[in-house]
């Protein structure tokens with residue numbers, strides 16, 4: 001098997017197994033053979049097929065993105081950044097899901113453009129493992145395999161769609177048979193992934209939302225995940241309206257109801273568990289949700305960007321971490337820049353806590369690596385240590401945005417982000433070189449994405465409850481003179 005060695009790396013974020021944490025090491029060699037890291041230390045003496053001069057390199061484990069929707073989110077650029085309904089506690093989720101929902105059964109090319117664009121963004125910021133929660137579209141498996149990402153495909157299914165007839169009431173259109181059929185199709189896709197020759201694809205059982213699935217569908221989906229030893233993910237406690245709906249239906253918060261169904265356990269990832277009972281927009285009397293998350297071993301997919309655009313913030317990340325909740329980071333929306341999400345997670349945690357000590361850079365780096373790996377039940381990911389998977393990132397210490405690189409992780413998270421990512425390896429294979437994605441075509445995807453957005457916007461009046469145009473729902477930020 002080919003061996004690559006990064007000689008005399010300037011800085012390395014290495015894994016200290018005894019302390020169970022990342023540590024800085026300087027001037028060491030990092031070698032990987034085939035798809036596994038074989039050496040992290042001083043004076044590598046083995047043979048190497050390729051030697052990389054590490055002097056200007058900050059070597060870190062590949063980042064893990066535990067929540068994304070690449071099949072459609074890139075088409076929302078310029079549409080969703082300021083779209084929200086005050087009468088729905090500021091969220092634009094429900095109106096957008098109805099009005100801006102193109103049927104990809106008729107537009108696979110559009111889904112392909114969006115996903116290819118997103119995968120490029122992800123690779124370029126150092127993501128090596130991706131949970132992709134999307135409706136099943138033709139070409140998905142092939143494109144994911146082509147990307148070279150370590151891919152966790154999460155085909156979504158649901159028993160209901162959100163249905164709006166005004167700007168302040170969340171309604172539901174139920175179709176239980178559709179939910180069951182979607183579940184069966186999802187399992188068929190997931191079960192086929194293990195045979196994929198790349199060895200990099202696996203599945204996540206993913207009923208779409210806690211409020212759009214029947215109790216039996218949720219229970220069956222969780223059982224299917226357990227049976228296959230696969231992760232399970234569902235959107236839960238992501239909106240104020242959703243939590244109110246669950247209290248109306250069950251007398252319990254979304255988290256409590258999920259717990260009562262037995263869905264909360266290690267290997268379960270909740271997107272996004274923001275609106276727990278103690279959140280200032282909920283203020284439900286129970287004050288138990290955080291403890292339920294921690295005690296059950298449930299992970300949350302923390303994705304600050306969509307929420308902060310509505311004016312929402314998780315309250316607060318430091319409390320979740322100190323309670324013992326497993327936290328992974330995700331990119332729910334465009335841009336698919338996990339490093340920006342890490343930065344937001346750190347600073348918004350401090351805003352929410354009104355305390356600079358609430359969340360540290362080390363906390364968010366741990367979440368974006370080990371936290372994500374734990375959520376996915378994969379202790380062979382997210383760590384630079386012998387025997388772990390050769391998923392690693394080289395950041396250019398000589399990039400002007402990294403300098404002075406006194407503390408390269410801070411330079412990376414608060415300053416340079418994706419701009420300084422030079423090379424990315426997944427499973428020992430190089431997928432980004434000198435900042436360029438080797439496996440996909442981002443510029444070509446961007447052109448096709450522009451067409452995809454035009455298709456999406458054209459269908460808006462047919463779907464919106466007031467038959468408005470896209471420009472009426474989401475006007476441009478400046479008038480066109």
Ligand SMILES: [Zn+2]
Pocket residue numbers: 067068069235271332
């Ligand atoms: Zn999501």
